[in-house]
Amino acid sequence: MLPDDPRERVVWLQPEGPKGWEYLIARQSCHLWVVRHETYTLCACRGYGNVWKYRGRVETVRSPTVVMLMEPGEMHHTLEVPPVYAFSVVLVPAGEVTAAAHELGVSGIPHFRTLGADDPRLAAAVLRLGEVVERDDAPALERDTLQAAIVRLLLDHAERAPQPSADAHHNRAVARARSYLHAHCDAAVTLKELAAAAGVSRFWLVRAFSRTVGLPPHAYHLQVRIGRARQLLRQGIAPAFVAGELGFVDQAHFSRHFKRIMRVTPREYCQGTGRSSRLS
Numbered sequence: 001m002l003p004d005d006p007r008e009r010v011v012w013l014q015p016e017g018p019k020g021w022e023y024l025i026a027r028q029s030c031h032l033w034v035v036r037h038e039t040y041t042l043c044a045c046r047g048y049g050n051v052w053k054y055r056g057r058v059e060t061v062r063s064p065t066v067v068m069l070m071e072p073g074e075m076h077h078t079l080e081v082p083p084v085y086a087f088s089v090v091l092v093p094a095g096e097v098t099a100a101a102h103e104l105g106v107s108g109i110p111h112f113r114t115l116g117a118d119d120p121r122l123a124a125a126v127l128r129l130g131e132v133v134e135r136d137d138a139p140a141l142e143r144d145t146l147q148a149a150i151v152r153l154l155l156d157h158a159e160r161a162p163q164p165s166a167d168a169h170h171n172r173a174v175a176r177a178r179s180y181l182h183a184h185c186d187a188a189v190t191l192k193e194l195a196a197a198a199g200v201s202r203f204w205l206v207r208a209f210s211r212t213v214g215l216p217p218h219a220y221h222l223q224v225r226i227g228r229a230r231q232l233l234r235q236g237i238a239p240a241f242v243a244g245e246l247g248f249v250d251q252a253h254f255s256r257h258f259k260r261i262m263r264v265t266p267r268e269y270c271q272g273t274g275r276s277s278r279l280s
Contacts (some may be wrong), residue, residue, distance in 0.1 A: 008235040010263040012075055013133050013272035014234055017143055020093035023272075025130045027086040033078040034215070036223035037240045040089040040110070041070040042154065044126035047089065051080040065120040069157065070111045075214035077225075088130030090150060099160060100151045110158040137259075173198045174212045177205060185228045187247045189221060226261050229254070230269070239266040255262050 007028040014022050015166065022039070048061045052068065052075040070076055072094045101110045129146040132138040175196040181189060194217055195202040210216045215223065225246050232242045243254035258266050 008263070011134070011261065011272065012264060014267050015143070015272070017135050017140060018093075018096070018147065020096070020251055022091040023130055023133050024089035024091070025087075025134060026089075026263070029085055029087070031078070033263075034075070034219075035073055035261070036075050036138065036215070036220065036227065037070045037091075037250055038227050039072055040097045040154065041068075041089060041091050041092055042122070042126050042150065043068040043070075043087055043089045044123040045085070046083065046127065049080075049082040050078065050085065053079055053214075054085070057115060059115050061116060063118060065123045066116040066118050067122045067126060068116050069154070070171065071112060071272070072239070075220075077214065080183070088127050090129055092147075092151060092154070097151060097154065099258040100251055101155055104152070104155055106155055106158050110155060112157050114157060115161060117155060117157045119157070122150065122156075125150050152162060161181050168209055168210070173200045173205065174209055177209055177217065178213070178220070181217065181224055186245060189217075191217065214265045222257060223261065224252075226258055229258060230262075233270050241267070 008030070009025075009027045010029060010031075011025045012024070020039070036041065045061060045064060048064050048066065051058060051060045054068075054070065055074070058079065064194050087145035097110050100203075125146055125193055129143065129150065132143050132146060177194055178198040182196055191202050191206070195205045198205055200208070206216060210219070211219055225248075225253075229242050232245065233239065237245075239254065240251045243251045246254070248257070255265055258264075258269070262269060
């Protein structure tokens with residue numbers, strides 16, 4: 001693991017506007033991110049050379065016009081980053097993409113076969129939107145226009161979601177395990193009870209889950225809990241309450257896990273929500 005760079009700046013923003021949109025702007029970041037995505041997620045870099053793993057494939061970003069595309073419910077791992085690394089991420093609610101797809105005649109649930117779209121217009125729009133939402137005086141119309149453009153350009157790379165694989169038993173067992181972890185994001189879960197919920201042995205589940213999801217069950221569960229924590233924090237819930245609500249030992253325990261994944265503390269994360277006055 002790379003050491004933290006004291007110059008690193010990571011900002012999460014949830015400005016006023018369409019509900020559910022979120023933004024991450026990172027500069028001088030050497031962190032190797034491991035993230036479970038709850039949204040359609042687009043990442044554009046100011047530079048190139050980063051290496052990432054997604055859907056079991058390892059890809060190198062070879063141009064600053066490449067946008068990394070990630071879908072809800074999937075994981076990605078950053079494996080390498082260049083010495084000076086900056087990027088902007090736009091997290092688009094799944095409902096927005098699906099609704100736009102239907103309006104534009106894309107059938108089914110939008111799916112992206114490509115891991116990285118070499119699209120100069122899309123890359124420029126993602127970077128520009130990151131700049132706009134960082135500004136307090138940015139016109140709402142400019143933000144809204146960029147959001148609409150990004151969804152439209154994103155759908156240029158969409159196709160219908162693939163059909164389930166022939167290994168139906170494998171898929172159903174992993175799906176049951178994932179559902180159980182989501183349903184129990186507020187409590188500790190043992191492998192024994194997770195395997196029982198999935199209807200398979202513990203040993204089979206660990207292998208199949210890691211192969212399918214990209215993380216072992218415990219790490220995925222933590223990602224789900226942090227995802228739920230973000231939702232509560234955006235609603236103005238105090239970090240201390242969120243920690244207890246999600247079954248962390250205490251606020252310090254919660255904050256350590258949150259910062260390890262999100263690169264900011266819960267308090268810093270909330271500074272982008274406009275609700276920091278309610279924090280404790």
